[in-house]
Amino acid sequence: MSVRIDALDRKILSALQEDASRSLDEIAREVGSSKTPVWNRIRKMREAGVIGQQTVILDPEALGFTACFFVLIRTSEHEADWQEKFLQVLRARPEVLEAHRLAGEIDYILKVRVENARAYDAFYQAMISEVKVFNVTALLSMEEIKSTTMLPL
Amino acid sequence: MSVRIDALDRKILSALQEDASRSLDEIAREVGSSKTPVWNRIRKMREAGVIGQQTVILDPEALGFTACFFVLIRTSEHEADWQEKFLQVLRARPEVLEAHRLAGEIDYILKVRVENARAYDAFYQAMISEVKVFNVTALLSMEEIKSTTMLPL
C-alpha cells in the first residue's frame, strides 16, 4: 500500500501535477532522468494510489456554474447511524464537491457548486429533508481568488 | 472567449473529467461520435478556456500532507490596496489551495493543506505578518469525506 517517495519521485509528481498531458520524454527530461525509470516510478505510484485520477480542470463559469457556496453545518446527532446516512447523502450529491468532518463547534463543511442561488436552495431543501441537521450557515463566494489541486511538493 | 456548449460537448467534458488519460477513440465511442469531431471540439474548448489544466490528483496523506484547515477571515480593511496585497499573499503561498472572497460577515475563506499543525501555525504567522486581518478562525478537518474536481455536468 505505501511507498517510499524519494526526491526524484517528488519531481515527477510535481511535473505531473502541473501538466499531465506532457509525454514521458518531456517529463523525464524535466526531472533529469530518462523514460524507463520515470515510467516505472509512475506505474508504481499509480498502483500504490499515490497518483490517483487523471483529470481536466473545467471552467465552472463557462459551464453555467455561477454559484459557489461553503456550507457550515452543526448537528445535534452524533450517532454512527446518523453519520452514515449523512455521508451517503453527501456522496450521492454531485453538486457537493468537497465535504469534511471538522474538529470543534462546526461539525461539517461542504463546498457546493451550483448553477445559481435557486439551485442551491433546491440542494439545501433536499439535504435537510433527507437528514436532520441542527444549524446550517451558507457562505456565498463572490470571487474565486485561487483554486488549485496542486499540493505544495 | 465564450463558446456555445451543446449536449455532445457536455458528454465529452464529462468523459474527460472522469478520466483524461483515455484515447480519443475511446472517448469518441463513449459519447457516440467519432475521432475528428471530438478532437475538434476538444481543441476549441481548450482554446476558449473551458477546458483548463490537465492534471493528476495526488493522495495528500501519502505525501505527508496530513493536515487540512479551512480558514475563515474577517478584515477591517476594505481598501483596494489592502485587498490587492492580500490576494498577492494568498496566490504566492502554495499551501493555500483555495481562496474565495465571500458575501456576508466573513470576508474570506481559505483551504490550506499542510504537513501538520506546526506547519499551519508557520503559515498563519507568516500571513498575519504580511497583511493585517481582523479575525481569523481555523477549522481543522478531521476527515475528508469527499473531494472531487468534477462538475455535475
Place this chain on the structure above:
DNA sequence: GCTGAAAGGTACGATTC
C-alpha cells in the same frame, strides 16, 4: 536500477466529401 531499441498505438493535420 538504467539504457536503448523495437512494436504497436495514438494524436494531429491535410485532404476530401
Place this chain on the structure above:
DNA sequence: GAATCGTACCTTTCAGC
C-alpha cells in the same frame, strides 16, 4: 460538419548492461 489517411510521435515492453 464528418470520414479517411499519413506521418510523426508516444507509450509500453523487453533484452542487455
